[in-house]
Amino acid sequence: MKKIIAFASLALLFSGAVSAQKATSGAITVEGQLSLWGPTQVVAPIIRGRYFITDDLAARLQLGFYSNNNTSNFTENPDGTGGTGSRERSNSMFDIRLGIEKHLSGTDKLSPYLGAEFMFGSGSASETWTNSNNGTSYTLNDRGSIDGAWSGGFLTYAPGTTIGFNVLVGADYYLVEKLYIGGEFGYGFMSNSGPDVTTELSVGGVTGKTVAPGGSSSGLGMYNTAGLRIGLKF
Numbered sequence: 078m079k080k081i082i083a084f085a086s087l088a089l090l091f092s093g094a095v096s097a098q099k100a101t102s103g104a105i106t107v108e109g110q111l112s113l114w115g116p117t118q119v120v121a122p123i124i125r126g127r128y129f130i131t132d133d134l135a136a137r138l139q140l141g142f143y144s145n146n147n148t149s150n151f152t153e154n155p156d157g158t159g160g161t162g163s164r165e166r167s168n169s170m171f172d173i174r175l176g177i178e179k180h181l182s183g184t185d186k187l188s189p190y191l192g193a194e195f196m197f198g199s200g201s202a203s204e205t206w207t208n209s210n211n212g213t214s215y216t217l218n219d220r221g222s223i224d225g226a227w228s229g230g231f232l233t234y235a236p237g238t239t240i241g242f243n244v245l246v247g248a249d250y251y252l253v254e255k256l257y258i259g260g261e262f263g264y265g266f267m268s269n270s271g272p273d274v275t276t277e278l279s280v281g282g283v284t285g286k287t288v289a290p291g292g293s294s295s296g297l298g299m300y301n302t303a304g305l306r307i308g309l310k311f
Contacts, residue, residue, distance in 0.1 A: 098185055098186070098251065098254065099180075099183070099185065099186060099187070099188040099249065099251055099257075100127075100129050100188065100249070100310050101129060101132045102129055102130070102131050102132050103129060104128075104129045104310055104311065105126065105127065105128055105129075105310070105311045106126065106127045106129075106135075106249075106257075106308050106309065106311070107124065107125070107126050107308060107309055107311070108124070108125050108126075108257075108259070108307060108308025108309070109123060109124055109125075109306070109307055109308070110123045110125070110306045110307075123139065123140070123141045124139070124140055124141075125137060125138070125139040125140075125306075125308075126138050126139075127178070132180075133179060133180040133181070134177070134178070134179060134180070135177070135178040135180065135190075136175075136176075136177055136178075137174075137175070137176045137177065137178060137192070137194070138173075138174070138175060138176075139172075139173070139176070139194070140171070140172075140174075141170075141171060141172045141173075141174075141198075142169075142170070142171045143169065143170050143171075144167075144169040144170075145167065145168055145169070146165070146166070146167045147165075147166050147167075148163055148164070148165045148166075149163065149164045149166075149212075150162070150163050151163070151164075151209070151213065151214060151215055152215060153215040153217075159215070160208060160215055160217055161208065161215070162206070162207055162208035162209040162214070162215040162216070163206070163207045163208070163209075164204060164205070164206050164207075164209065164212040164213070165204060165205045165207075166202075166203070166204040166227055167202070167203055167204070168201065168202040168203075168227070168236070169200065169201055170198065170199065170200035170236075171198065171199060171200075172196055172197065172199075172239070173196065173198070174195065174196040174197075175194060175195050175196075176192055176193055176194030176195065176243075176245070177192055177193060177194075178190045178191070178192035178245070178247075179192065183248070186250060187248060187249070187250050187251075188248060188249045188250075188251075189247070189248040190245075190246075190247055190248065190249075191245065191246060192244070192245035192246075192247070193242070193243065193244050193245060194242070194243050194245060194263070195240075195241070195242055196239070196240065196241045197238075197239070197240055198238070198239040198240075198241075199237070199238050199239070200236040200237060200239075201225075201236055201272070202225065202226050202227050202236045203222070203223060203224045203225070204222065204223050204227055204228065205220075205221070205222045206219075206222065207220055208220070209221065210278055210280045211228075212228050216280075218279075218282070219278075219279060219280050219281070220278075220279045221276070221277060221278045221279065222276070222277050223274065223275070223276050224274070224275045224276075225272040225273055225274035225275060225291070226274045236271060236272055237269055237270050237271040237272050237291060238269070238270045239267060239268065239269045239270075240267075240268050241265055241266055241267035241268065242265045242266050243263035243264065243265030243266075244263065244264055244265055245261060245262070246261070246262050246263075247259060247260060247261030247262070248260060248261075249306075249308070251310075254310075255309055255310050255311075256307075256308075256309060256310075257307075257308050257309075257310065258305065258306065258307055258308075259305075259308065260305060260306065261306065262299065263299065264297070264298070264299050265297070265298075266295070266296070266297055267295065267296065267297075267298070268293070268294070268295035269293060269294050269295070270291065270293045271292045271293065271294075272291045273288055273289065273290055273291045274288070274291065275287070275288050275289075276288075276289075
């Protein structure tokens with residue numbers, strides 16, 4: 078009986094693959110993406126929707142968001158005794174991308190395309206120290222905060238405001254009628270404007286504040302995250 082069920086399941090999947098048709102006019106697709114560049118990127122959820130205006134022309138909207146909070150604790154003495162201090166860090170980022178795709182002939186199941194997209198993104202970072210003036214060691218009643226950065230530098234996100242434009246090359250392959258996988262690469266221009274970094278310290282009851290002006294950067298490169306896409310057609 079188990080062999081019969083397994084054979085029937087494979088036959089059903091095969092028949093669906095044979096009859097699978099790529100998206101046509103009026104279709105809507107929704108997909109997620111896994112990065113090819115390493116595990117740190119997978120934690121940033123990316124969802125993309127497309128609407129096929131015609132059989133070979135699709136409008137697309139992509140949204141990405143990431144938020145993280147963590148706390149590190151340390152003690153007055155190396156053996157873990159005495160008073161306790163802490164460093165609380167938070168960061169977030171989001172981006173929105175609007176684009177268009179021109180799908181080429183391909184086959185019934187394979188749909189290669191060329192495209193372009195405009196993106197806007199924003200990120201933030203901050204940290205707060207309690208019973209510490211450096212975020213790593215204990216000093217009673219001292220405190221500090223940083224708005225606009227982390228004291229150890231930036232990680233896998235870019236605080237500030239980012240705008241960019243990418244040209245795209247990709248393809249969808251329909252495994253069954255409503256399910257497809259795909260890949261995509263993009264190359265384009267990106268400009269980032271970093272925020273001012275404000276640091277406040279209270280040491281021995283004396284409080285001071287410094288402000289470091291934000292910087293900016295721009296350039297050409299592969300700024301569209303390449304990855305394996307898994308999607309559904311409606």
